[in-house]
Amino acid sequence: MSDNHEQSAIPEGSALHPDALNQATKAAQEAFATAANLDQLAEAKSAHLGDKAPLSLARREIGSLPGKAKASAGKNVNIARTAVSEAFEERKEVLTAQEAARILREETVDVTARLGGKRAGARHPINAKIDAIADYFLSLGFEVADGPEVDLEWFAFDALNIHPDHPARTMMDTFHIADSNGNAGSGLVMRPHTSTVQIHTMLERKNPPIYTVAPGRVYRTDEVDSTHSPVFHQTEGLVVDEGITIANLRGTLSHWARAMFGEDAEVRFRPSYFPFTEPSMEVDLWFTAHKDGPRWIEWGGCGMVNPRVLAACGIDPEKYSGFAFGMGVDRALMLSHDITDLRDIIDGDIRFPLGLRVEE
Template sequence: MTYRNDPYDPKQVALLDPEALSRAVAEAEKAFAETRDLDDLAAVKHLHLGDRAPVSLARREIGALPPAAKADAGKNVNQARVAVQAAFDARREALEAERAARVLREEAVDVTLPAGRRPQGARHPLTLLSEQVEDLFLGMGYEIAEGPEVESAWYNFDALNMGPDHPARQMMDTFYLETAKRQVSKDLVLRTHTSPVQIRTMLTKKPPIYVVCPGRVYRTDELDATHTPVFMQVEGLVIDKGITMSHMRGVLEHFARVMIGEDIVTRLRPSYFPFTEPSAELDLWWPLHRDGPRWIEWGGCGMVNPRVLRACGVDPDEYTGFAFGMGIERTLMLRSGVTDMRHMVEGDVRFARAYGTEV
């Protein structure tokens, strides 16, 4: 290493030799030319333009020269520095042009091609399960019946033997709609069950009647793990001569085994509904319940009340029938092990993919 007070000695300032500077420039040009991309170029830059590069080290040695030699040495070092920088800039410009051309080539878009399909989602398991129920009963000779979700109170309550004072008609249980004058109407409701479809069917179709009525219904329930204000229900109605409770039990046994499993155990527990007499709750024995084996209520059923038959113009002395209703959400919970009903309404495609097994 040389110092400012040293006498001029060419051996101590060998980096300032014109041949050494020429070699430094040639090595830099060669190194830059051999780089394949901008990352390679950045990796070798410090070797030729950094603080420890030969040209940078030569510049530091200028101070050790006598005053008469400093001017020429400085000129030579600056020329070498400019040459190295020019070689670097030229190679960077060429690599940037190559990258731009490659991007244009690789990312070219043919606007004449058909648009790509969006990522596929998944059909909701409630929809799939509802269709499976429909297929089951269609195979048994039933028909599918549908009706409006906005119903008159007569179809939703009165025709089903639910008088004006019935608790279910209170606003704490039923969504009543407003009229054009922004007043709540007692005659227009969001249906609380799909039973109005049974009424409409009996009013428009003569027995024998074998129908199932799937669809959305509405209750003033808070959304939690086991309740939702909007849910899906499927109801069945059979009106024919000689229909008894044994026919109903056989249909529901078959329904439960197809939906839940062949080894499912059922029972009919006496209950009360205004539109059936006698009435029962259909319970399923559930050994895998998180709190231990127990009976789980699946839905209500019973023989159609003669008052309901008369309201629809059907002679109860000639025809009898049964009706039943099950929640699709409850069926999915029992069938697939869903523990929180809120998962069914959040719209997360991961839930649908996990429980919706077929398309």
């Protein structure tokens, strides 16, 4: 039986008729080709490949055909559906590529653009400077020590060779803590220097060597002005070992000065007096980046640890010697960043951590 004979079993107007199948195929291909985006393509697919599409209806009619006409009709329907499916996939590939290109073009994020709204917080420059100092001394093999900010007078004075009747005791301008009844004489003070940490360290480590640095907050009864504050920050260094001399002290401070202030930085020593060191010296820094030109600037105090301080902490001064030094962190920050008023550091203006000068 010829195909024409088999097709003659399919009446005109049937969804299985070759003309109907051709028409359905062309209509689907045109619908897919004219779809402008993936949403329109999805609608066209439902109309031409869905359950109620002409080709789906034609497939349902195959069972009603007689004999071999079923096979021929099924073949024709499959050919039509294959052509329609291929047209759909081709158009989908084109539209998907177009959509991806559109997203890249229209939704690109400029990662270099400055964000609007509120800025996130930042570390305060004082904390950053303390961390930098600690990291430097850690690189030399020192340990970083910490201690209480409210301490016994014995740690703040007596152990440091500053006895109750010592004139230097009145020079500290110390905050004394009252007892529970509000009376003076509790024996507690707000530490006036981080030298108290050195005493705690030596008492805990009675067997040198000791190489430690103690940055931290200290308190004195100063009025706030451009160069003073009742709360400020110091870095105390302590070395106790056999055979320590002033040469070791000078080498340590010279190297630290160059690390903090540049290779042109130099230090010089001037005789001075501190109860807890003997001999004692003031340290000046040759600072080349000063706004008024290179000059010597007072940097801090230092000296060889007084044997009485070593003995008070249970360390044999006949066997061990050491040196100590103390520098202001706030002062170092002011020098490094050309800050002329200490109040810029402490007044809480959020622009200051960003390096912006605060102008009245």
